[in-house]
Amino acid sequence: MRPPPALPRLRAMGHDTTLTADSTPRLSGDLAVWFFILAELLAFGVFFAAYAFARMRHRELFDAGQALLDRNTGALNTILLLSGSALVVRAVQGNQRGEGRRSARWMLGAMACGLLFVGLKASEYAAAFAAGISLSSSLFHMFYLSLTFFHFMHVILGLVVLAVLWQGLRQDRYRQDANPLESGAAYWHMVDLVWLILFPLVYVIH
Amino acid sequence: MQYKSQAVAKPYFVAAIGLFVGQIVFGLIMGLQYVVGDFLFPALPFNVARMVHTNLLIVWLLFGFMGAAYYMVPEESETELYSPKLALAMFWVFLVAGALTIVGYLFVPYATLAQMTGNDILATMGREFLEQPLLTKIGIVVVALVFLFNISMTMLKGRKTAISMVLLLGLWGLAIFFLFSFYNPHNLVKDKYYWWWVVHLWVEGVWELILGALLAFVLIKVTGVDREVIEKWLYVIITLTLVTGIIGTGHHYYWIGAPEYWQWWGSVFSALEPIPFFAMTIFAFNMVNRRRREHPNKAATLWALGTGVMAFLGAGVWGFLHTLAPVNYYTHGSQITAAHGHMAFYGAYVMVVLTLISYAMPILRGRAANSPKAQVLEMWSFWLMTIAMVFITLFLTAAGILQVWLQRISDTPLGFMATQDQVSLFYWMREAAGVMFMIGLVVYIVSFFVKGDKVAEA
Amino acid sequence: MSSTEHAHGTPLRTLCLWSALVGATLATLFLGERGGSLMAVALLLIAILKGSVVALEFMALRHAGMLWCGLVIGWLLLVCSLIAFAYWKGA
Incomplete structure (x- = not known):
């Protein structure tokens, strides 16, 4: 089957979805990735609201469970994620100035922050499991484990993304087209963004 | 048509539409039995009509998926189908097995059908949507595996596109999760738990x-x-x-x-x-x-x-x-x-x-x-x-x-x-x-x- | 490509924002010693501020137009208000 010739007017419209229009507003990263980020935010949002409303009806239970958590580790994890995000921004800035290869080290720094987060969280889980805590222990522990683990999986996925970007930067692949770099960076920031609510919600506010 | 072997999709599509008609006929019969309870009773009880309605749906959609894959994969892979003959052979195996099963539902009492088809050896019958006799279930697995072999071999020798990889992932998932239809534990909770691994992970997952x-x-x-x-x-x-x-x-x-x-x-x-x-x-x-x-x-x-x-x-x-x-x-x-x-x-x-x-x-x-x-x-x-x-x-x-x-x-x-x-x-x-x-x-x-x-x- | 050039700010700007975010995290940690509905609202406000910095600056949404700013900041506000509502009612 042979396709009929394309219409010129429509060809002009058939550009990519990445919103690289000449007008000033510009989304940093791919539209499809941003759609995905919005879906993720919605998922976390629903989970956060569910936590808050479940707590409304079981205040003592939630406060007692929360008191057993180590707030300092939570804060340290927050700082690690924030630092990771800032380092990713530095890598993006470096790439924009045409120093892709040199800015790979910023990406490596961001990955180190992510890995430390994973290590701290893993030790937190190890302690919790050693204490016999499971999803069925209490409503609070169900939420604590579910929310943090769902986030934990996102950190791991984010680390995979960062590793790919690090490799790409080392080969200076984003000089012409920063779209993959910016898309991956936006995803990593999203992982940070949800933790900024998760931390006070689960660890601090009582 | 870019590749000759895409033609094997045609009988699959024809069969799919034929079975679709059957599904709707039984749907209309059941719809009437909702309000005229003894319509066609005892020749065709409601539970049998329902079983035929839902099973025909699944079977004709499977025919449709297979036909679609046989049409799409050669074009995506830019190569002829690995074996068109195998595809046609499986078409007849699946059609005959499907037809015999429906005939069995309609003309043999379900318990007798179970006895005739070896349900005593491995009990898999009697669960909603998975009512098929053991022999039919084994037939479905054989047809699915041969089909997957054919499609996978075609893709291996040709171009690999994201679209055909996603399709293949879905089709393999379909076959793998169907295997849970052979697991029928006595514990009712476990029974239901894994039953959903077929039903839910099909329609809200791999499908x-x-x-x-x-x-x-x-x-x-x-x-x-x-x-x-x-x-x-x-x-x-x-x-x-x-x-x-x-x-x-x-x-x-x-x-x-x-x-x-x-x-x-x-x-x-x-x-x-x-x-x-x-x-x-x-x-x-x-x-x-x-x-x-x-x-x-x-x-x-x-x-x-x-x-x-x-x-x-x-x-x-x-x-x-x-x-x-x-x-x-x-x-x-x-x-x-x-x-x-x-x-x-x-x-x-x-x-x-x-x-x-x-x-x-x-x-x-x-x-x-x-x-x-x-x-x-x-x-x-x-x-x-x-x-x-x-x-x-x-x-x-x-x-x-x-x-x-x-x-x-x-x-x-x-x-x-x-x-x-x-x-x-x-x-x-x-x-x-x-x-x-x-x-x-x-x-x-x-x-x-x-x-x-x-x-x-x- | 001038808008791309400055979308993610300068390294100095990033350093300042990072320091502010770390400061806010420490503030959350120390303020959070105390409980109560008012403190809950205060901590959520800090979270909104921190989230806005990440969204607008790090994700460069301040250059992405009203729609995308609105979607992400709106999400932040909506989720935090729902939490605040639940904590207020549960107090």
């Missing part, structure tokens, strides 16, 4: 991958939009599908004896299941708006857009209606479930198979698209069937709401059968909408036989 891949394939063909753009959306859609769909299995675990946390996990994640369907709708319309060519097959484009919208409404919105645990506590197993089931199956799977048939059949018959006259008729059938399905869904939803109220919420609750009497008006209206659906299906079939000027050479 959605097949749906996404088929839709993406047709959209590339009819819009001419860059493959890169389409694949990007496909990746986003399947990731969202898998995350929400797999954990969303929990929305079936609320009341079967599984741990309580499933009420939370199931509610949260299944509430997000509409998102991938929404993405699919946006995707379909976006791609058609950005089209770089005017494909002569307007009917196929209409089916593709319809799939996006109806899948979102039926699977997404109607699923969301009763997926939250506190709501489902009241609506579980009511006519609201039936409403959701009808529109979701039609909107997602029936329509995507018809989309592919609509696109591929003219090419298989030697032309790029059917004559305008035939296409107009096909579009009529689209609207007749789709609007009929909207009405079926609305009437069943009304019946369901009334049922939940009278039977479960009211201060003076009625019994099940007394409630059924109260909602019979809606069942009559549903039956009328069902007749309209049947008319649409007849128009659809007639559209294949309408001659006219050829639009373009194939």
